[in-house]
Amino acid sequence: MEPENSLRERLVDVGVDLVMSEGAASLGLREIARRAGVSHGAPRRYFPTHHALLSAIAHRGFADLGARFAAAADATAPPRAQLQAIGRVYVGYALEHRGMFELMFRHDLLDSERHGSDRPRLRESTLPLFELLVGLVTRHRAERDAAHRPGQDAAAEPPPAVTVAALWSNLHGIAQLWAWGSLQLVLDSAPSDGAPVATRPGPADRLDQLVTAVLDTHLGPVHA
Known part of the structure; x- marks a missing residue:
């Protein structure tokens, strides 16, 4: 199983890549989770709200x-x-x-x-x-x-x-x-x-x- 801190940082990494390539409007939790290869609900374990991830x-x-x-x-x-x-x-x-x-x-x-x-x-x-x-x-x-x-x-x-x-x-x-x-x-x-x-x-x-x-x-x- 991937360490929690590692998965948290991977979600942020994916978000950074996404905002750099497609802009802030593309930063949906589902899309970040999809690109990180985790379930749609996984980001909520580390970021209680969408804005916390942003x-x-x-x-x-x-x-x-x-x-x-x-x-x-x-x-x-x-x-x-x-x-x-x-x-x-x-x-x-x-x-x-x-x-x-x-x-x-x-x-x-x-x-x-x-x-x-x-x-x-x-x-x-x-x-x-x-x-x-x-x-x-x-x-x-x-x-x-x-x-x-x-x-x-x-x-x-x-x-x-x-x-x-x-x-x-x-x-x-x-x-x-x-x-x-x-x-x-x-x-x-x-x-x-x-x-x-x-x-x-x-x-x-x-x-x-x-x-x-x-x-x-x-x-x-x-x-x-």
Whole structure:
């Protein structure tokens, strides 16, 4: 007989593969059980509700995203450079893994108290990533003020957590609008570009420009 932990992890593995290939709408308990080669009722032994299983799948997404953040952001680099790298990774992950990305941030549906799981809650995967960004913004402000303009405009700035929430919202919006084709539509037709279509930036450069613009908006330009 397969150990319980092994079967639990296999169900999550199947769910991860399914959401990656077919999107969050495909994550039915029956389909996961079928692909895992177990009875339809087997997932209930480990996940009291459908949403508890979805939360476990979303945990995997956050673990993957956190590992990508760590790999992309050189801990010895200035905070602003780390935020730039993380922003690129965030948007890139959203476009590469749309199904998982859509699932991960549905805290309105996943991991609520009523789901009855004794496993770590989804917030325990989400909050450390948010706190990482808050720490980087806090360090960026301290280094900026020490080097260039100590105390200037400090009272007018929102708390770091509010800045990060706004920055995150902007990055999330970029990812969604790019996935829907909306940003390409407006950027490719913008007359203010002033350059022939053939010489305009490619998709990767466009996305990098957008991430930079978000950081400039919330942190100030690099040479301010």
